[in-house]
Amino acid sequence: MVTVQDAWDLLADVPDPELPTVSVVDLGIARDVHYDGDRLVVTITPTYSGCPAMREIEHDVKARLAERFADVEVRTVLSPPWTTDWITDAGRAKLAGSGIAPPGARMLPLLVQGRPEMCPHCGSTAVEELAGFGSTACKALWRCTTCREPFDYVKAH
Amino acid sequence: MGDHAVDALLRVGDSCLVLAQRLTAWCGHAPALEEDIALANVALDILGQARGLLTRAGEIEGAGRDEDALAYLRDAPDYRNLLLVEQPNGDYGTTMLRQLLFDAWAVELWPALVFSTDPVVAGIAGKAAKEAAYHVRHSASWVVRLGDGTEESHQRMLAALDMLWPYAGEAFLDDEVDVAAAESGLMPLPSSLLPAYRHRVESVLAEATLPVPPDPWWQRGGRQGSHGEHLTYLLAEMQVVHRAHPDATW
Ligand SMILES: [Zn+2]
Numbered sequence: 001m002v003t004v005q006d007a008w009d010l011l012a013d014v015p016d017p018e019l020p021t022v023s024v025v026d027l028g029i030a031r032d033v034h035y036d037g038d039r040l041v042v043t044i045t046p047t048y049s050g051c052p053a054m055r056e057i058e059h060d061v062k063a064r065l066a067e068r069f070a071d072v073e074v075r076t077v078l079s080p081p082w083t084t085d086w087i088t089d090a091g092r093a094k095l096a097g098s099g100i101a102p103p104g105a106r107m108l109p110l111l112v113q114g115r116p117e118m119c120p121h122c123g124s125t126a127v128e129e130l131a132g133f134g135s136t137a138c139k140a141l142w143r144c145t146t147c148r149e150p151f152d153y154v155k156a157h
Numbered sequence: 158m159g160d161h162a163v164d165a166l167l168r169v170g171d172s173c174l175v176l177a178q179r180l181t182a183w184c185g186h187a188p189a190l191e192e193d194i195a196l197a198n199v200a201l202d203i204l205g206q207a208r209g210l211l212t213r214a215g216e217i218e219g220a221g222r223d224e225d226a227l228a229y230l231r232d233a234p235d236y237r238n239l240l241l242v243e244q245p246n247g248d249y250g251t252t253m254l255r256q257l258l259f260d261a262w263a264v265e266l267w268p269a270l271v272f273s274t275d276p277v278v279a280g281i282a283g284k285a286a287k288e289a290a291y292h293v294r295h296s297a298s299w300v301v302r303l304g305d306g307t308e309e310s311h312q313r314m315l316a317a318l319d320m321l322w323p324y325a326g327e328a329f330l331d332d333e334v335d336v337a338a339a340e341s342g343l344m345p346l347p348s349s350l351l352p353a354y355r356h357r358v359e360s361v362l363a364e365a366t367l368p369v370p371p372d373p374w375w376q377r378g379g380r381q382g383s384h385g386e387h388l389t390y391l392l393a394e395m396q397v398v399h400r401a402h403p404d405a406t407w
Contacts, residue, residue, distance in 0.1 A: 049205030049284050050198075078209070079280035081287065131191035132295055133198040141191070157287055 002068045007033045007040055014064050017053040018136040019154075021098040024057060028086025031077070039071040045082045047157070048137040084138075084157045095154060096120050101127075101142065103156040114156030119144035121151060163218045164237060165338035166278070167227070168380045169266070170210030171238035174228060175388065176259055177204035178395050179246055188249050195295060199256070202288040209281040216277075229399035233388045240379035241324040243388040250310060251317040253299040258321060260293035261357045262328045265350040274342035297361045304365025314367055326375030329354065334380075 011033070012025045024030045024044065032043040042061055046054045058074045065072045084103035087095075092102035101116035118125050124146035131141040134152055143150040180200035187193035211224040222230075242259060246252045267289050270282035303310040329351040339346040359369050378384070398405075 046205075046284070048202055049209065049281070049288060050201030050203070051205070052201065077280070079276070079283055081280075081283040131195065132291070133191070133195035135194065137198055137201060155291075157291075 004033050004035065004040075006068060007042070007065060010064050010068065011042070011061065014057075014060050017056045017060070019095070019100070019138075021100075022087075022091045022094050024061065026088050026091030026094060028082065028088070028091075029057060030061070036073075039073055040065065040069045041073050041075060043075050043077055045077055047082050051137055082157075084154060087154070099151055100139070101151055101153040103154045105156065116142055116151075116153045119147060119149070119151065121149045122147040161334045161337035162275075162341065162343055163214045164334045165344050166210050166214040166217070167237040168239075168334075169344075170207045170214060170227075171236050172242050172259070173203045173207035173210065175236070175238045175391065176242040176256075177201075177207060178391055179242065180252075180256075182246055183252065192249070196252075199292050199295070202285075202292070206281060206285045206288070210278070213275070213277045213281070225399065229396045233384045233392055234382045236384060236388060236392070237380050237382060238384075238388070239324070239327050240376050240385065241321065241327065243379070243384060243391060244321060244324060245387060247317065247320075248313055249299075250303045250313045251320065253296050253303065254314065254317045254321055256296035257293070257300050257361060258325045258358065260289060260296045261354050261361075262350065263289040264293045264357070265353045266345070269345040269350065273344065278343065293357075300361055300367075301365045304362070304367040311366070314365065318362075318367055318370060322370045323373045323376045325358070326372070327377045327379060330375065330377055330380075332381070 008025065008030075011030045012023050014024045014030075016022055016024055016027055016029070019027070027047070029044050029047065030042065031045050032041075034041055042065065044054075044057060044061065054076065058076065061074050062072055087103065095102045099120050101118070101120045104114035104117055115129075116127050119127055122144060124144050126145045127142050128145060129140060130143050130150060134141045138154055138157065139152045140155050141150060142153045177200045180196050180203070183196045184193065184200075187196055207228075208224050211227045215222040215224065215227055239259075241255060244251075244255060246255075263285070267282045267286035271279055271286060273279045273282065300314065304314045305311070329347045331346055331348050335344070335347050338344040362369050
């Protein structure tokens with residue numbers, strides 16, 4: 001029988017539609033995998049209320065798991081709410097490697113977006129916000145004042 | 158839970174839906190690319206919140222209406238949104254002031270809804286609370302920038318305040334639906350959010366060098382289904398495709 005671990009291995013290959021360098025596991029979108037009888041149940045959670053990619057993620061997860069599992073159900077849950085704290089260390093490294101600054105630590109109050117630790121291009125800590133909203137719900141636009149390059153930042157959330 | 162719960166959820170959900178529809182009209186027209194993107198992001202978040210609440214209202218109602226039936230097949234008198242959110246976009250300052258007056262309410266409401274006795278509503282609120290906090294940071298910063306900006310932008314913000322202020326109080330006027338929803342633990346009593354709202358809005362206006370207008374007779378009725386003509390036009394545009402092709406899929 002294919003195991004829950006096999007399912008996790010397959011999920012680790014399902015890219016996020018909007019941040020394709022990281023997987024749904026790296027981002028902490030895939031929350032749980034278990035068997036309910038013969039049915040494999042996968043729980044996913046949206047990053048933001050309006051994340052337009054959820055449907056596609058659900059479809060991609062199902063399609064990928066269908067390669068080895070006959071009966072798959074994907075459940076979407078809202079609670080507990082997704083947080084950037086769930087992005088794995090591997091996910092953070094992949095983001096940085098593709099020029100996207102991973103989220104910094106969340107500050108108190110929890111609701112502040114934090115700041116990038118460094119420029120993902122040159123490593124400088126001299127960075128400033130250009131715009132609070134970016135090309136996807138989870139990102140803001142920042143720039144490095146050392147190398148002058150702009151970069152995407154995954155907001156601490 | 159019963160009718161009061163459905164009405165109470167639609168009051169919030171419809172307010173989010175109508176505001177999201179208003180904001181999307183800026184897509185491709187905002188004064189700067191960054192703002193175009195910002196408003197599209199805010200609209201998406203608020204639309205997502207609306208979808209959750211409308212879906213939940215339909216489940217509790219138990220009449221088989223899903224989010225689409227509620228969004229596309231109700232006429233204006235069945236909408237329960239605040240009058241504030243149906244007000245026209247106007248110039249960018251007007252849109253940002255309207256947004257601040259909404260966000261400052263949302264940022265108090267959602268954290269309270271995290272403690273709703275309805276677990277689905279609490280789940281929606283857990284996400285929305287973080288989003289609302291981010292939104293109000295954006296709208297407040299624009300009200301300050303434009304209010305404390307040039308003579309021209311200051312005058313425009315004064316005009317926007319004059320137009321929108323009478324709509325700022327409706328969200329905090331309790332009626333029997335609100336009392337029932339509060340007693341069941343579904344939602345906080347609207348008036349309980351007012352002190353924090355007032356404090357936040359007055360602080361932003363002060364920083365924006367804009368005067369806090371005296372309390373007017375607050376415009377009301379949207380939450381009971383009495384709307385201005387603006388909503389009819391907005392709904393016509395939002396609903397026309399769905400109504401023309403009721404079972405279309407793609
Ligand atoms: Zn740099």
